[in-house]
Amino acid sequence: MDLLLDGLKKAIELIFSGDQEVFEITGLTLKVCLISILISTIIGLPLGMLLGLTRFKGRKILLIFINIxxxxxxxxxxxxxxxxxxxSGPLGDFALLYSPAAIIMAQVLVSLPIVTSLTCTAFQQISEKMLLQIKALGATRMQTLFILIKQLKMAILAAIMAGFGRVIAEVGAAMMVGGNIQGDTRILTTTIxxxxxxxxxxxxxxxxFxxxxVALLITAALTFLQQRKRIS
Structure with a gap:
């Protein structure tokens, strides 16, 4: 118990003393995590919608790999x-290894399947009756997609939160591709x-702490947005 209290006191001291290294590490953590989840969202949402709403050759195989x-x-x-x-790798000439870009790539790799799979599952739950009703009203494909997104906004935000939870807690891949270099690739998890x-x-x-x-504040903001949209 004393160790926990000492850790909490130390955290408050580090924050209020303006420790430059702590702020840099925290800032880099936020940067790579937010960019990672943004990329995963931009790719994962459309892909999840496509897999959830359409049927095409190779779809089941793609779903298997995503679920893996x-x-x-x-x-x-x-x-x-x-x-x-x-x-000697395919992208070796870009010298991205042991850089924040490498950490972002690794985090996208672990969070993209989560966003895609949860989005796909949400869109698969849409009833055929709803789709027929929307078509009967004369909605275009884009209007139909907008209506469905609005109906499933809570599930979509849940998918994003799940993906963010994965990247903010990631340590193994970040350590391997980032190298935990002071002032360059050191983030909170690898520093811990x-x-x-x-x-x-x-x-x-x-x-x-x-x-x-950081995780609590961002998750709380997303949850507030999710519930606020539900009320509206």
Missing amino acids: GLGLPPVVAGLWITMLLWR VMEVSKGNFDIALALS ILLS
Whole structure:
């Protein structure tokens, strides 16, 4: 209990003392996580809608791979991205390994299947009667899609929150492709692991409280948006 209290006190000290390194690490964590979930949302939502509303050759195989991705171990994602960005890899000439861009790529790889699968599941639940009613009213394809999105906005936001929860907690892949380089690729999760390995449990706990606070604030904002739209 004393260790937890010491960690909380340390977290407050780090925040209010204006520790530059902590702010940089927290800022980079927010940056890579928000960009990652934005990319996953931009790709995953349309793909999930397509898989949920249409039938085409190879659809079931694609769904199988997406569902396999739901349980993709982060270290496997990190290994694949590392091989892709290695000097002798397909994208080695871009020198992206051990950079924030590499962390974003790894986080997209682990969060995209979540957003896509949950979106697909939501759109698969749409009844045939609703689709027939919308068509009977003379709605165009774009109008139909807009109506469906409006009907399923809560499920869509839930998919985004689930994807964000995955990236904000990610450590294995980020450590592997980012290298946890001070001032460059060090984020909260990888810093916590490093401090624990050094035996600095007070600092690790302090950073964990900061990470939880960041996750709580963003999740609360998304939840508020979800429930606010429900009321409206």
